Amino acid sequence: MTPLQNKVAELFENGTISLMIGYKNAINKLAVPCFIDHATQVEQLIYTPECKGNLSVYLHKAEIKQAKKIGILANIATLRSLVQLTSENQLSDIEKTVITINAQNEVLVFDNMEKVEEYVQANFPEYTEEDKKLLEQLNSMTRAERWQYWSEQFAACVKCYACRAVCPMCYCSSCTVECNQPQWIKVSSETTGNLEWHTMRAMHLAGRCINCGECGRICPVGIPVHLLTAQMNLDIEKEFGSKTGFSCNSGYALNTFKPEDKEQFIK
Amino acid sequence: MEIKNIKLSQLPAFFDQLIKSGKVVIAPVMKKSGKVFFERVQSYSQVATDYIQTGFSAKSVVFPKVEVLFSFNKTDDGIDIKDSITDIPETIVWGLRPCDGSAFNYMTEFFLKENPDVYYAARKAKTTLIAISCAKADDACFCTSVGLTPGSTEGSDLLLTTMGEDVYVEVITEKGKAAIDLSASLFSVNEERSKEKYLAKIDTKFSLTEIKERIKTAYDSAEWKNESMGCFGCGACAFSCPTCTCFDIQDEGTQNKGQRLRCWDACGFGQFTKHASGHNPKTNQTQRRRQRLMHKFQYSVENLGIVSCVGCGRCIRVCPAHLNIFENILSVTQ
Amino acid sequence: MEPKNQYIPYKMRIASITEEAPLVQTYRLEFVDEKDAEQFTFRAGQFAEYGVFGEGESTFCIASSPTREGYLECTFRSTGRVTKALANCELNDIIGLRGPFGNTFPIEEWYGKNIVFVTGGIALPPLRCVIWNLLDQREKFGDITIYYGARSVNDLVYKEELEEWSSRSDVKLYVTVDPGGETPEWKGLVGFVPTVLEQNPPKSDNAVAIVAGPPILIKMGMPILSKNGFDNANIYTTLENRMKCGVGKCGHCTVGKTYVCKDGPVFTYEEVLKMPAEY
Ligand code: SF4
Ligand code: SF4
Ligand code: SF4
Ligand code: SF4
Ligand code: SF4
Numbered sequence: 008m009t010p011l012q013n014k015v016a017e018l019f020e021n022g023t024i025s026l027m028i029g030y031k032n033a034i035n036k037l038a039v040p041c042f043i044d045h046a047t048q049v050e051q052l053i054y055t056p057e058c059k060g061n062l063s064v065y066l067h068k069a070e071i072k073q074a075k076k077i078g079i080l081a082n083i084a085t086l087r088s089l090v091q092l093t094s095e096n097q098l099s100d101i102e103k104t105v106i107t108i109n110a111q112n113e114v115l116v117f118d119n120m121e122k123v124e125e126y127v128q129a130n131f132p133e134y135t136e137e138d139k140k141l142l143e144q145l146n147s148m149t150r151a152e153r154w155q156y157w158s159e160q161f162a163a164c165v166k167c168y169a170c171r172a173v174c175p176m177c178y179c180s181s182c183t184v185e186c187n188q189p190q191w192i193k194v195s196s197e198t199t200g201n202l203e204w205h206t207m208r209a210m211h212l213a214g215r216c217i218n219c220g221e222c223g224r225i226c227p228v229g230i231p232v233h234l235l236t237a238q239m240n241l242d243i244e245k246e247f248g249s250k251t252g253f254s255c256n257s258g259y260a261l262n263t264f265k266p267e268d269k270e271q272f273i274k
Numbered sequence: 275m276e277i278k279n280i281k282l283s284q285l286p287a288f289f290d291q292l293i294k295s296g297k298v299v300i301a302p303v304m305k306k307s308g309k310v311f312f313e314r315v316q317s318y319s320q321v322a323t324d325y326i327q328t329g330f331s332a333k334s335v336v337f338p339k340v341e342v343l344f345s346f347n348k349t350d351d352g353i354d355i356k357d358s359i360t361d362i363p364e365t366i367v368w369g370l371r372p373c374d375g376s377a378f379n380y381m382t383e384f385f386l387k388e389n390p391d392v393y394y395a396a397r398k399a400k401t402t403l404i405a406i407s408c409a410k411a412d413d414a415c416f417c418t419s420v421g422l423t424p425g426s427t428e429g430s431d432l433l434l435t436t437m438g439e440d441v442y443v444e445v446i447t448e449k450g451k452a453a454i455d456l457s458a459s460l461f462s463v464n465e466e467r468s469k470e471k472y473l474a475k476i477d478t479k480f481s482l483t484e485i486k487e488r489i490k491t492a493y494d495s496a497e498w499k500n501e502s503m504g505c506f507g508c509g510a511c512a513f514s515c516p517t518c519t520c521f522d523i524q525d526e527g528t529q530n531k532g533q534r535l536r537c538w539d540a541c542g543f544g545q546f547t548k549h550a551s552g553h554n555p556k557t558n559q560t561q562r563r564r565q566r567l568m569h570k571f572q573y574s575v576e577n578l579g580i581v582s583c584v585g586c587g588r589c590i591r592v593c594p595a596h597l598n599i600f601e602n603i604l605s606v607t608q
Numbered sequence: 609m610e611p612k613n614q615y616i617p618y619k620m621r622i623a624s625i626t627e628e629a630p631l632v633q634t635y636r637l638e639f640v641d642e643k644d645a646e647q648f649t650f651r652a653g654q655f656a657e658y659g660v661f662g663e664g665e666s667t668f669c670i671a672s673s674p675t676r677e678g679y680l681e682c683t684f685r686s687t688g689r690v691t692k693a694l695a696n697c698e699l700n701d702i703i704g705l706r707g708p709f710g711n712t713f714p715i716e717e718w719y720g721k722n723i724v725f726v727t728g729g730i731a732l733p734p735l736r737c738v739i740w741n742l743l744d745q746r747e748k749f750g751d752i753t754i755y756y757g758a759r760s761v762n763d764l765v766y767k768e769e770l771e772e773w774s775s776r777s778d779v780k781l782y783v784t785v786d787p788g789g790e791t792p793e794w795k796g797l798v799g800f801v802p803t804v805l806e807q808n809p810p811k812s813d814n815a816v817a818i819v820a821g822p823p824i825l826i827k828m829g830m831p832i833l834s835k836n837g838f839d840n841a842n843i844y845t846t847l848e849n850r851m852k853c854g855v856g857k858c859g860h861c862t863v864g865k866t867y868v869c870k871d872g873p874v875f876t877y878e879e880v881l882k883m884p885a886e887y
Contacts, residue, residue: 229307
């Protein structure tokens, strides 16, 4: 058994957790989410570079919440989403134990969010090289070119809403796209309506997205949709000085008033 | 069945004739993201040849993601309604996989057997399916478990199997014949032979007979919950699936002028079965995932006598949680 | 002959509007095109898709009886985008109608039998079609008993027809309102429909029962009748799952392998018991 498996078995045995959300091996060399409710099943658990999925999204699921004492295996992006969700008061009803594996390959167990926050701040991730490159390309375009780029991308969107489904920050029980009185966003998939949908989503995630990149990674048609919110985060950090998924008490930029804010309209 | 031969080096010439025929030609194209999708093409150089399976199936040719059912226009003395069936173009799909060909068989049964759907009928009548056997497969492919092979001819009009420098051509239907007649000189007579050695090897994951028997009592299996735990309730599996046929009907425009559309929908969405009163007969993802699998392996068998999963593996590859339909099916029928 | 395009609606003119209860209205609809009127037929139990162009379609039963020719009636509560748009229509406006869809109540098989109706709220309309159908050929049936309830006195629909039925000697009518829904003037019963049904059980000899209502009333009402000696094959219901196409294609209404729209909406309790509880 690996140190991770040993640790999780121990947490089951001493009653700290009753459900563990982790990853297991699957076909085509994929790592997929797994849900374990007993110490005897820990041998499925893996932690490899393939474990990219952000498991914190499952904490919104009613079936998972029933478990009460939840262990969650978290990569750095998942840790950040836990911090951000805490600051948005989304996790207060869950008793959770957070497990991560650091660069030295040690298994770390956090039993409270302060410790998670501390770890996240000490290991705060940069944008990936690939995303930096893509954002640079986008920023060097003219407005018209950029519009063209996104129009082409979103023409292919089929509105499967997988990007929304995997996003830990898209937790609204009723999403704007499902609202039809009025019908803010068209149901059918075509370029303009798709642009509206993604603009809406990006606005709702501005300053809340924790840059896990999941939405872009899993889009079945390969749209790098995560770049929208990634860029907005950069803008917000510049304008308001706040980073997402950095502090459990920060709230988020577009929902927070500070006397020193530049805008006049609220005063 | 008529068998023909064409030199591999002559395929582009054959393809050019298809383009020149003026029909819309849809073929697999490799996108910047590295994924392959069916798209309208103008020349053979655009066609992807080295890939396992397209991201989405070719079903949009007969069942588009958005289809105009009719447009309407209010006038002084009432309202004009015009359907869009006459605008449907003749279309050739090039390079679909044998599993996808057989998916068209299922869709035709589903759409046309009872209460025939005039839009599907019109599109299908104008579509020619040129399939290419699979020389390669990945771990998600499981056509051999659902009664097909990487060289099945069901549902396709023409099947091409590359054998070294030659391409073995099975002319399955009149439409297939019409396609090769466009460049008759490129094709020579050939005799029937085994394709076996040129096809991908795909292990069977389960015995279909056994699964069909066992799934009859699987509805109440406790395994559904565990097998569905990872499911997010998105539309990726249904939208990529060659045999998913569910749709929503939506109006767009104003009350004076607009269109009634049908758009792909999916039983995985939480809203799919929700009543106007708020009551929802399928309240959780376990029930919704069960609907999907039961439909593929049980309900379509009961209703049409066909297992409506063709083993293309798309739903596995595309699922954000990589839920695996054949593993799920095995576990709920244990 | 080319198969009919099932998505093209008939054009219907709103010929009259009756306010039934808060947010509930009955529209009488007449065919704009004579030819449509001539070839359109339907039978009790069938439903249709009613559409406001530009807003969409909504599913409800045909509430008038096929014995009343020349028009159709529908009764609906405005809750969603389409029903609200429908409610905003005015007299003589043109709306779309697709149908009739689904199977029917086997009324001919009921000749000579006692008939019991159990329904609540906005589910009286599907049964009203059957009730008038029977009353218009009253001599062919035995006793007719109707149990009907609504949340409050104000929420009862077809108030005038309820008066009419209660004054008829050949109809036994129990009208009830949920506890708390009564007014000082209310002279009818107070209590939920299943309770009223249990307290005043109908005789099951030579009888068939028809239950329609919100899913909870169907789920509670049918077992009560069954317990009172009704054969499960003689208890009918009409299910109302979400629907879009009406012709067994769009997939929304399925209960297991069953498409409520084309295999139903009318089912016997015997059939319902064999289906998963996905309604
Ligand atoms: S995952 Fe991709 S295709 Fe699906 S809705 Fe999001 S952007 Fe569109
Ligand atoms: S990167 Fe995408 S999935 Fe991740 S938090 Fe941001 S918007 Fe959500
Ligand atoms: S199985 Fe996967 S693709 Fe299908 S709805 Fe669930 S998460 Fe989405
Ligand atoms: S269910 Fe999955 S494997 Fe089966 S046909 Fe559909 S996409 Fe392919
Ligand atoms: S019910 Fe689900 S599985 Fe069946 S066709 Fe519709 S979307 Fe596909």
